[in-house]
Amino acid sequence: MGLNILLVDDSGVMRKLVSKALRQAGLDITGMSEAANGQEGLEALSAGPVDLVLCDWNMPVMDGLTFVTEARKSSRVPIIMLTTESGEDKMAAAVDAGANGYITKPFTPEKLGERIKIVTAA
Numbered sequence: 001m002g003l004n005i006l007l008v009d010d011s012g013v014m015r016k017l018v019s020k021a022l023r024q025a026g027l028d029i030t031g032m033s034e035a036a037n038g039q040e041g042l043e044a045l046s047a048g049p050v051d052l053v054l055c056d057w058n059m060p061v062m063d064g065l066t067f068v069t070e071a072r073k074s075s076r077v078p079i080i081m082l083t084t085e086s087g088e089d090k091m092a093a094a095v096d097a098g099a100n101g102y103i104t105k106p107f108t109p110e111k112l113g114e115r116i117k118i119v120t121a122a
Contacts, residue, residue: 002030003120004049008041008067009034009056009082014105018054018082018112025113038062042070050077052120055099057083057090065097072098078119082107 035041039062057064080101100119
């Protein structure tokens with residue numbers, strides 16, 4: 001059964017690049033929805049169905065870390081942070097907030113696919 005993926009990123013270009021990388025990774029994807037910030041992401045998550053969230057860190061309205069914190073109040077859907085924030089403290093903060101994985105940009109389709117397989121198999 002394929003994944004329903006929610007992409008949360010304020011950059012439309014980045015959402016297109018991630019979408020392309022997902023297709024190139026050869027994942028079984030049933031559906032894909034998009035949100036331009038964390039607030040829209042929470043609304044899309046509650047509207048469902050969502051099997052996996054890929055979320056940027058730096059966004060207006062609601063950033064990715066706040067999104068993860070808020071999402072964890074009502075959902076156990078796996079969340080992977082996709083971000084340029086590569087510091088150990090940022091990774092630790094994301095995991096502490098409830099993120100299931102963390103990938104720094106730029107990334108390859110293979111790396112994205114591997115991380116998704118790990119996170120969704122858990």
